[in-house]
Amino acid sequence: xxxxxxxxxxxxxxxxxxxxxxxxxxxxxxxxxxxxxxxxxxxxxxxxxxxxxxxxxxxxxxxxxxxxxxxxxxxxxxxxxxxxxxxxxxxxxxxxxxxxxxxxxxxxxxxxxxxxxxxxxxxxxxxxxxxxxxxxxxxxxxxxxxxxxxxxxxxxxxxxxxxxxxxxxxxxxxxxxxxxxxxxxxxxxxxxxxxxxxxxxxxxxxxxxxxxxxxxxxxxxxxxxxxxxxxxxxxxxxxxxxxxxxxxxxxxxxxxxxxxxxxxxxxxxxxxxxxxxxxxxxxxxxxxxxx
Amino acid sequence: xxxxxxxxxxxxxxxxxxxxxxxxxxxxxxxxxxxxxxxxxxxxxxxxxxxxxxxxxxxxxxxxxxxxxxxxxxxxxxxxxxxxxxxxxxxxxxxxxxxxxxxxxxxxxxxxxxxxxxxxxxxxxxxxxxxxxxxxxxxxxxxxxxxxxxxxxxxxxxxxxxxxxxxxxxxxxxxxxxxxxxxxxxxxxxxxxxxxxxxxxxxxxxxxxxxxxxxxxxxxxxxxxxxxxxxxxxxxxxxxxxxxxxxxxx
Numbered sequence: 001x002x003x004x005x006x007x008x009x010x011x012x013x014x015x016x017x018x019x020x021x022x023x024x025x026x027x028x029x030x031x032x033x034x035x036x037x038x039x040x041x042x043x044x045x046x047x048x049x050x051x052x053x054x055x056x057x058x059x060x061x062x063x064x065x066x067x068x069x070x071x072x073x074x075x076x077x078x079x080x081x082x083x084x085x086x087x088x089x090x091x092x093x094x095x096x097x098x099x100x101x102x103x104x105x106x107x108x109x110x111x112x113x114x115x116x117x118x119x120x121x122x123x124x125x126x127x128x129x130x131x132x133x134x135x136x137x138x139x140x141x142x143x144x145x146x147x148x149x150x151x152x153x154x155x156x157x158x159x160x161x162x163x164x165x166x167x168x169x170x171x172x173x174x175x176x177x178x179x180x181x182x183x184x185x186x187x188x189x190x191x192x193x194x195x196x197x198x199x200x201x202x203x204x205x206x207x208x209x210x211x212x213x214x215x216x217x218x219x220x221x222x223x224x225x226x227x228x229x230x231x232x233x234x235x236x237x238x239x240x241x242x243x244x245x246x247x248x249x250x251x252x253x254x255x256x257x258x259x260x261x262x263x264x265x266x267x268x269x270x271x272x273x274x275x276x277x278x279x280x281x282x283x284x285x286x287x288x289x290x291x
Numbered sequence: 292x293x294x295x296x297x298x299x300x301x302x303x304x305x306x307x308x309x310x311x312x313x314x315x316x317x318x319x320x321x322x323x324x325x326x327x328x329x330x331x332x333x334x335x336x337x338x339x340x341x342x343x344x345x346x347x348x349x350x351x352x353x354x355x356x357x358x359x360x361x362x363x364x365x366x367x368x369x370x371x372x373x374x375x376x377x378x379x380x381x382x383x384x385x386x387x388x389x390x391x392x393x394x395x396x397x398x399x400x401x402x403x404x405x406x407x408x409x410x411x412x413x414x415x416x417x418x419x420x421x422x423x424x425x426x427x428x429x430x431x432x433x434x435x436x437x438x439x440x441x442x443x444x445x446x447x448x449x450x451x452x453x454x455x456x457x458x459x460x461x462x463x464x465x466x467x468x469x470x471x472x473x474x475x476x477x478x479x480x481x482x483x484x485x486x487x488x489x490x491x492x493x494x495x496x497x498x499x500x501x502x503x504x505x506x507x508x509x510x511x512x513x514x515x516x517x518x519x520x521x522x523x524x525x526x527x528x529x530x531x532x533x534x535x536x537x538x539x540x541x
Contacts, residue, residue, distance in 0.1 A: 163399050163411045170385045170396045177383035180345070181453065182371030182400045 002135045007252040013141040015248020016148035020203045021225030022232070022240035023155070024196035029234050030172035031192040034084050034095055038103040040222020042075050042200035047208040047217065048110065050201075051119055060122050068201045076197035080190060103222070111215040118217075123209035144206050151202055152241060155195070159237075168192060227271040233284020242283055246270065298323045298493055299344075299461055304353035306336075306343050306517075313339040314350070315517035321461070326487055326494045328508030328525070330501070332537060336517040337497045338380065341463050344495075345377050346370050357461065371400075374460035374492075380469055382446045383453075386439025390430055390449055393438050394421040397453035421456070428452045428482065443470050451479070455486050461493050468500040476500060480507050505529060513537070 021039055028034045046067040053063030087094045125143030129136040159165035170178045171188040179185050211217045228247050232239025247267045255263035280286045299321040306314040314336045321327050329337050343350040349364040385393050399415040425434045428448045433441055438449050454462050468476050480503055498504045505525040512522040515537040521528050528534055
């Protein structure tokens with residue numbers, strides 16, 4: 001029983017990290033109709049940016065804040081202007097191809113221009129474990145859960161309880177109507193790109209201490225975040241959270257009770273099952289699309 | 292032509308798709324506070340005319356002026372900032388937001404500065420006005436429900452209420468009665484008359500419900516095949532043999 005609860009907690013913590021990246025997928029899709037297949041590289045780059053900051057003597061928290069600002073500018077607004085703005089309105093396929101291209105290019109540039117090695121990244125949380133009733137939970141897992149939970153609650157509060165958040169929801173739900181009512185759709189979409197970039201930095205902060213900063217570290221997180229978003233429902237932020245946590249928990253349980261060899265296949269199996277039997281996702285809604 | 296030109300002036304607007312002339316040289320004016328009806332059979336170019344006036348599509352030629360300012364081809368956002376609103380044939384409510392939040396969202400961008408909006412109170416100071424509109428449109432019992440869960444007729448009322456939330460100077464209503472229970476049509480007409488009286492804006496209304504448009508609009512334009520076939524007082528347009536022929540055939 002102790003093992004089970006431990007697996008559940010650490011799986012939820014890992015799943016919360018997937019959920020943060022998946023949240024970016026769903027926000028971009030809802031507000032701008034963009035699927036970003038370079039989301040994994042959006043996580044990898046801030047990990048290196050933080051390492052770079054630390055190498056200049058910055059404390060981790062300051063390197064994180066600097067990475068957030070840089071990411072919002074480069075991965076948020078820069079990505080929007082250079083790629084998304086030019087391809088939005090031409091359907092999903094050009095954006096998918098372009099973001100896959102960005103993914104390959106960024107990985108190659110980092111590998112060739114900086115390093116192909118894995119680099120350790122300090123954890124924002126203390127080492128060690130907390131024992132409660134014979135169940136050991138690492139401080140890293142607790143910290144990850146608290147931080148991811150705070151980010152999700154904060155984001156929901158922003159979307160539901162502020163004027164700008166409501167305008168962003170309005171744009172996501174009905175862009176044309178929002179435009180006619182005087183809501184600055186372009187500005188709201190820019191905010192979403194910025195939020196997605198900052199979510200990627202938080203994901204990097206939480207995952208890099210385990211995965212290490214490496215040019216291809218985004219492959220796995222990007223893929224699982226995409227699966228999580230599909231499993232939960234691509235048009236539902238709550239769906240991204242559910243999908244992420246489901247994958248994290250099931251990976252842990254399968255890895256422990258069945259075989260670690262099957263762990264990496266869990267997300268793919270869940271993804272296939274959802275695509276076959278509930279393509280709109282567990283919490284998603286079927287969408288009408290003009291063809 | 293209406294009595295007080297110079298508020299909205301549509302001059303020789305044309306919109307062609309290849310060889311098809313969807314709007315073919317339409318001109319008319321709307322005075323301040325005036326309600327003008329636009330009728331015509333399906334495919335006569337009414338909605339294309341609306342879209343040309345409202346920046347959804349750019350007219351092939353011609354001009355649109357609001358209070359003397361050329362607004363031809365302006366984006367819907369720029370027009371909204373100038374006090375121009377519209378409703379669509381189809382529902383355009385934000386289904387996931389409550390009725391009250393829909394109304395607030397419809398007017399909030401006109402309030403305050405950017406930092407102010409980022410950290411403003413959730414109702415943006417518009418809660419009282421939204422409650423008044425909810426009362427006026429008899430939506431109090433569903434005010435806090437997500438708009439997407441309500442009946443088509445109720446969503447249509449929300450749609451119209453949203454267009455009037457920012458107290459626009461000009462509103463273009465595209466088939467406000469479409470899909471509305473006939474028992475609500477008179478109520479809707481009374482609401483529009485009341486809003487016209489209290490807010491003082493000008494309305495242009497596309498509608499197929501002749502009884503509704505004849506009672507609401509002192510001035511009516513009939514379009515056929517992209518052109519203005521007849522215009523004037525409702526009874527005169529209704530009795531015009533060319534209009535009857537366009538609707539009923541020979």
